[in-house]
Amino acid sequence: MFSWLHRLKAGLSRTRGQLVSLFTGRKIDEAFLEELETTLLMADCGIEVTETLMARIRERIKRDRLEAAESLRQVLADELETLLAPLEAPLDVSVAHPFVIMVAGVNGAGKTTSIGKLARWYQAQGKKVMLAAGDTFRAAAREQLVIWGERNGVPVIAQEKGDPAAVAFDAVQAAKARGYDVLIVDTAGRLPTQLHLMEEIAKVRRVIQKAEPSAPHEVLLVLDANIGQNAIAQAEAFDKAIGVTGFILTKLDGTAKGGVIAALAKRLPKPVRFVGVGEGVDDLRPFVARDFVAALVG
Numbered sequence: 001m002f003s004w005l006h007r008l009k010a011g012l013s014r015t016r017g018q019l020v021s022l023f024t025g026r027k028i029d030e031a032f033l034e035e036l037e038t039t040l041l042m043a044d045c046g047i048e049v050t051e052t053l054m055a056r057i058r059e060r061i062k063r064d065r066l067e068a069a070e071s072l073r074q075v076l077a078d079e080l081e082t083l084l085a086p087l088e089a090p091l092d093v094s095v096a097h098p099f100v101i102m103v104a105g106v107n108g109a110g111k112t113t114s115i116g117k118l119a120r121w122y123q124a125q126g127k128k129v130m131l132a133a134g135d136t137f138r139a140a141a142r143e144q145l146v147i148w149g150e151r152n153g154v155p156v157i158a159q160e161k162g163d164p165a166a167v168a169f170d171a172v173q174a175a176k177a178r179g180y181d182v183l184i185v186d187t188a189g190r191l192p193t194q195l196h197l198m199e200e201i202a203k204v205r206r207v208i209q210k211a212e213p214s215a216p217h218e219v220l221l222v223l224d225a226n227i228g229q230n231a232i233a234q235a236e237a238f239d240k241a242i243g244v245t246g247f248i249l250t251k252l253d254g255t256a257k258g259g260v261i262a263a264l265a266k267r268l269p270k271p272v273r274f275v276g277v278g279e280g281v282d283d284l285r286p287f288v289a290r291d292f293v294a295a296l297v298g
């Protein structure tokens with residue numbers, strides 16, 4: 001059985017392989033630096049991050065009179081870690097009872113799966129977890145959550161054909177009345193271009209706050225790591241609508257290039273609370289910058 005770190009490494013192996021082979025046996029010259037720049041762009045780091053990293057690398061080459069490309073591997077790892085370390089901020093759910101987490105994202109990002117994993121994660125820490133099936137558009141999504149809840153002994157607040165804001169309101173009331181520690185509110189998948197749906201999710205947020213003025217305590221955006229730079233546009237649009245406080249980056253076990261996390265760190269530096277490294281219920285882990293950089297740069 002692969003550990004989650006193995007899965008992360010396997011997922012990022014293509015980018016790592018490209019970087020490692022680039023660094024091996026080469027001398028630092030302009031051609032090498034151009035190839036490195038292209039590799040960083042191909043890894044989804046984005047133009048801003050790539051330019052910053054390249055400027056830092058050039059500085060280090062000059063300062064330390066570096067000649068062998070191999071010596072840049074550690075330089076790149078250090079720079080990436082400096083960039084990503086601030087994103088490592090685990091979610092402390094003990095600061096409120098119930099601690100209300102609202103979860104958003106586009107369809108297929110891995111929202112429902114991640115909610116199941118999150119519930120499991122907090123259950124394992126002895127927390128009493130409740131779910132709210134706020135995806136009232138897709139009956140299948142509601143059922144998926146209800147079935148999952150039944151199997152795992154987690155109550156799910158759901159309404160047939162309900163209004164998502166009403167489901168969220170009821171769930172907050174129920175979690176408060178019944179003394180739950182963590183309430184996770186699902187929302188329907190939507191694209192930032194669907195303006196009426198973005199307005200609807202903003203309303204869900206407002207109604208949660210009406211039910212409990214300190215809530216939501218966390219607004220998580222689930223992003224598929226394989227969508228590259230699109231993740232940035234999605235994150236900015238959701239942030240504008242609902243004030244994102246953290247990310248879950250999913251499918252890092254897949255063909256993800258990994259650099260998108262660096263691009264996010266630059267453009268929208270908010271915590272990456274968790275990373276998804278598989279479809280299994282235990283395949284969700286808090287983000288650890290050092291592990292991530294080791295998986296990416298080798």
Ligand code: GDP
Nearest residue numbers: 107108109110111112113250251276277278279
């Ligand atoms: P939603 O539409 O955002 O709720 O997405 P789902 O939770 O239904 O997930 C969409 C697909 O992505 C499903 O097949 C999941 O099993 C899969 N998935 C979700 N997270 C991960 C992950 O971290 N790794 C992999 N490999 N698959 C994932």
